[in-house]
Amino acid sequence: xxxxxxxxxxxxxxxxxxxRVVAASVEAHVTECAECRGDLILDEIWLNQSWAGIAxxxxxxxxxxxxxxxxxxxxxxxxxxxxALSPAFRVSFVLAVILVMGFAVSASASDPNGWAFRVFLFxxxxxxxxxxxxxxGSLVDAAHELTLSSPIDSFRLLVLRAITVLIVSVGIGLVAxxxxxxxxxxxxxxxxxxxxxxxxxTLALASRFEAWIAGAMVxxxxxxxxxxxxxxxxxxxxxxxxxxxxLAGIVAGLVVAVRRNSYDREGVGR
Amino acid sequence: MTxxxxxxxxxxxxxxxxxxxHERHAPWLAARLSHRSADRGIVDEAIQDTFVAVWKKPQxxxxxxxxxxxxxxxxxxxxxxxxxxxxxxxxxxxxxxxxVEESVLAGIGYGDLGKVMEGLSPELMAVVQARILDGxxxxxxxxxxxxxxxxxxxxxxxxxxxxxxxLA
Numbered sequence: 001x002x003x004x005x006x007x008x009x010x011x012x013x014x015x016x017x018x019x020r021v022v023a024a025s026v027e028a029h030v031t032e033c034a035e036c037r038g039d040l041i042l043d044e045i046w047l048n049q050s051w052a053g054i055a056x057x058x059x060x061x062x063x064x065x066x067x068x069x070x071x072x073x074x075x076x077x078x079x080x081x082x083x084a085l086s087p088a089f090r091v092s093f094v095l096a097v098i099l100v101m102g103f104a105v106s107a108s109a110s111d112p113n114g115w116a117f118r119v120f121l122f123x124x125x126x127x128x129x130x131x132x133x134x135x136x137g138s139l140v141d142a143a144h145e146l147t148l149s150s151p152i153d154s155f156r157l158l159v160l161r162a163i164t165v166l167i168v169s170v171g172i173g174l175v176a177x178x179x180x181x182x183x184x185x186x187x188x189x190x191x192x193x194x195x196x197x198x199x200x201x202t203l204a205l206a207s208r209f210e211a212w213i214a215g216a217m218v219x220x221x222x223x224x225x226x227x228x229x230x231x232x233x234x235x236x237x238x239x240x241x242x243x244x245x246x247l248a249g250i251v252a253g254l255v256v257a258v259r260r261n262s263y264d265r266e267g268v269g270r
Numbered sequence: 271m272t273x274x275x276x277x278x279x280x281x282x283x284x285x286x287x288x289x290x291x292h293e294r295h296a297p298w299l300a301a302r303l304s305h306r307s308a309d310r311g312i313v314d315e316a317i318q319d320t321f322v323a324v325w326k327k328p329q330x331x332x333x334x335x336x337x338x339x340x341x342x343x344x345x346x347x348x349x350x351x352x353x354x355x356x357x358x359x360x361x362x363x364x365x366x367x368x369x370v371e372e373s374v375l376a377g378i379g380y381g382d383l384g385k386v387m388e389g390l391s392p393e394l395m396a397v398v399q400a401r402i403l404d405g406x407x408x409x410x411x412x413x414x415x416x417x418x419x420x421x422x423x424x425x426x427x428x429x430x431x432x433x434x435x436x437l438a
Binding site: 014015016020021023024027028030031032034037040042043046047049050052053054055057058076077078081 | 282283284285288289292293294295296297298300301302304305314317318321322325336339342368387388392393399403417
């Protein structure tokens with residue numbers, strides 16, 4: 001640019017003591033002129049305070065082990081951060097999964113009536129649901145601001161987190177499974193199928209409600225179904241019931257796919 | 271690094287690039303916002319909102335046009351959002367000093383437009399500033415200035431009429 005704003009005019013503009021017409025000219029010029037922007041009086045303290053406020057909202061602290069691990073195997077930095085912040089890797093969530101599985105392992109050996117197994121079959125599929133439900137919304141998500149400010153849309157974020165939650169809970173479950181004394185008719189799918197169905201249903205409901213409400217609804221529905229089933233025997237988990245879960249999972253999956261654009265609304269799907 | 275390169279780095283999740291962009295642009299954006307709202311707290315919040323928004327969607331700038339102008343378009347809207355949210359928006363005009371430096375004005379290149387704008391009353395000038403110079407919609411300008419949209423329209427019409435007469 002061939003001309004620049006006079007320093008004195010610039011500083012009077014900054015303090016507000018300037019005519020509107022001149023101010024308009026200064027603004028038009030400064031918007032496009034890096035040199036004149038550099039001539040403004042710089043208030044370092046203000047700048048640092050301003051940045052600190054932004055940093056709080058965009059930086060979730062030091063990168064976690066999992067984030068660095070993902071980056072080292074070639075995952076995009078931002079994606080790695082979002083995955084690392086998934087509830088799946090929170091100590092509380094992993095502990096909850098281990099507790100439920102540990103309970104099933106220790107109780108099943110000394111429980112001939114299979115009640116411990118029933119409790120396990122009730123709790124295990126709810127673990128990923130809890131992981132998703134408790135991870136969204138400003139009430140519970142410490143990283144909520146990051147979630148809001150990440151350059152990944154809400155839908156992909158929700159699905160990404162659901163997958164990590166499933167991988168972690170199912171992974172721990174599969175490790176524990178051989179040590180659980182199960183009735184012979186049951187394989188790991190006894191809780192895997194309802195776990196998938198309930199997770200997908202939570203995702204589907206999250207397109208309409210806040211995630212924690214969706215999770216509470218699913219947990220309530222599951223508890224009702226279990227209460228009815230427990231009056232009888234373990235039929236809820238036999239092959240017939242399995243196909244119902246798979247069907248429910250497919251329907252919920254379709255709902256998620258169809259309503260994928262509904263997740264971007266404020267306060268929904270987070 | 272150019273501003274556009276900084277935006278590309280921000281898109282990769284690099285917070286240091288955002289910090290550099292903030293250092294370059296926050297001061298003048300804050301100064302310019304202060305000419306729209308006298309509430310420093312609200313201006314500071316709008317600045318932070320602006321850079322968080324850039325962090326969220328750096329790809330919204332598609333490589334065309336000045337990054338500065340793009341940042342301003344975000345900042346002025348964030349200011350309006352903040353003003354709307356605050357219970358009692360205190361809209362004060364920046365103090366106006368009588369002496370108009372015509373030489374500076376001419377040097378800055380606004381030329382005829384600058385002279386034409388001198389003929390406007392402060393009310394009309396504010397509307398011209400919001401609608402034409404800041405590029406706001408009628409509704410956004412109404413929110414910023416705290417006047418009804420109808421008033422924005424009539425004042426803009428009157429301002430245009432005066433400016434046309436002065437140009438003739």
